[in-house]
Amino acid sequence: MEQAISPDPNAGKTPLIDMQDISIAFGGIKAVDHASCNLYPGEVVGLLGHNGAGKSTLIKILSGAYPRDSGTIYVDGAEATITNPRHAKDYGIETIYQTLALADNVDAAANLYLGRELLTRWGTLDDAAMEAETRKVMGRLNPNFQRFKDPVKQLSGGQRQSVAIARAIHFNARILIMDEPTAALGPAETEQVGELIKQLKKDGIGIFLISHDIHDVFDLADRVTVMKNGKIVGDARTSDVTKDEVLGMIILGKCPPGATPGPGASTE
């Protein structure tokens, strides 16, 4: 059984993110129950599980949207204090939420810089500079995009998505969290997001890719971490397991020989 696991390319490296023993309960429901996972530089980790498995909740703890009940988060091996979204951003953790989290009534530049506005030397908003920067970023991500003056409400799903992505990568993110990044996209756009992920990975950015659909993730991810009922079922390199085996982890909580089982693995 041990021979099935390939040598760990991350051995000896310090993880970018190491979440240890994280728990959070809403009322009586343990949404995340003593879960641990990690992420190395230049690595794509797929966080998989059914709807309601606790993956979005776990990741919202990392991005500072929810305060955790217990557990520790290490960034670059040092304990990190993350109790609100501003803290997470200070550590270079950027999130693309499933809902995109855009302020619909303002334009692309205002969304890109929301919370981090560029100011003139008199302390007022420098809208022209922000729009100029936005034109540059969007030019790379989505060269056809021209609607810089329109509120993002009026943009298409793909355009909105590229605004959300632009916001996440523009501020030198080191850790990128993408929650169901392709749920609202067509095939061509999904392809484009895949290309972007490969590019970011080359730049040494660590990426958490969250999905309930294994097909979205398997080809892009170096590693998958599977959750079920708030617990970690197991963790496996995509080179050591098949899609069907991962599906077994998601549905049955059954760990294949190629995976490292977690507290949520079913014991038969």
Added chain:
Amino acid sequence: MSEDIQESAAEPAYKESALVKFLRATEVDTRMLGMVGALLLIWVGFHVYGQIFNGFGAFLTSRNLWNLSVQTSSIAVMATGMVLVIVTRHIDLSVGSLLGVTAMMMGVLQVWVLPQYLGLGHPMIWVITVIAGIAFGAMIGAFHGYLIAYLGIPAFIVTLGGLLVWRGSAYLVARGETIAPVDNTFKLIGGGPYGTVGSTGTFIVGFLLCVGIVALLVMGRRQRIRFGFPLRPMWAEYLIGAVGSAVVVGVVLVMNSYPWPAGIVRRYAAENNFEVPEGGMFISHGFAIPVLVALAVGVVMTFIATRTRFGRYVFAIGGNPEAAELAGINTKKMTMLIFALMGALTAISAVIASARLNSATNALGQLDELYVIAAAVIGGTSFAGGIGTIYGAILGALVMQSLQSGMVLVGFDAAIQQMVVGGVLVVAVWLDSLYRRKSA
């Protein structure tokens, strides 16, 4: 991302009429044009109605327009704050009562308390009173904001409670007594013949406004050139500058063509030891001080709403509160600050209202909350949040006040007046929602 190509390709094929081209070139807000049109319609309508049925059109006279400007000030100041409150999906029902209690507090301070220590008519009395009043209003506003943001009580309930609590406290401050007369300098902030800047002052203000309009146009164009953004055609820049300046000059001339009544001129002459010449003297009112206060508030609030982080966050919170929170904006603190600002503006209105009345009564500001909310909503502030402009709210206040005083001038019953105002509010919001659905 693939559909962008089709979208951008489709745009040039779309045929534009001359009007659409004109609006696009000048970048004028069509909604504002509609409001200005409605306002002119109301003005001309009441004037003509008066001419036909009463034999005298009183509306489009310098006297009435001057009075209208003074009457609008108090509501307009509060409406600018109400825009921010409604944009963030809250409401403030307490402004009328808050105005009442703040006016009472300031009345007691300047009539009963300060003269004891400083002596009657001391020049610092009005300064201390105004500062204390604004601080008091801001504190109560912040308290409302705290209850709403940190204790999670809906704004409707907190400020409905405030409406009752502060009206009651306004009574308790002086057990229902009317406090009068207010300090002589303080009184000037309410307008009246002496509370104006006169003809020369009005010309100076008008000149500064014109310079401001041109400066904004030049600066805007320079910014666009700096970043290579599409420019307005030159003729459109000139047109906007000319129309803006013409409006300012028109207002200045109207304000200056309303003279002091003969009695006031005689008293002024007697006080200053000169003879009134044969046939009377023409001394212009010019801009009333409360109008200048409201104008200054409008400029400052527009600046806050459009040029600062605070304003940007207000609109972002209104558009999507959750997204604002996730972007790292402290939405609770923002809510508290917005209500504190509303309280401070209410205090400024309290200064204007009590100075104009030359007294503080516990009934001051009754029903003002409804006029303020109506002004903001008629001015295009959306209850769904995220949409609204300061100048819209000021125009909205002017529309409300024009209706109100127009009906008084032509002699409508009080009962009819209420019904018309109520009906207009509902129809205005209906028209607005139609407009939005079409333009969205």
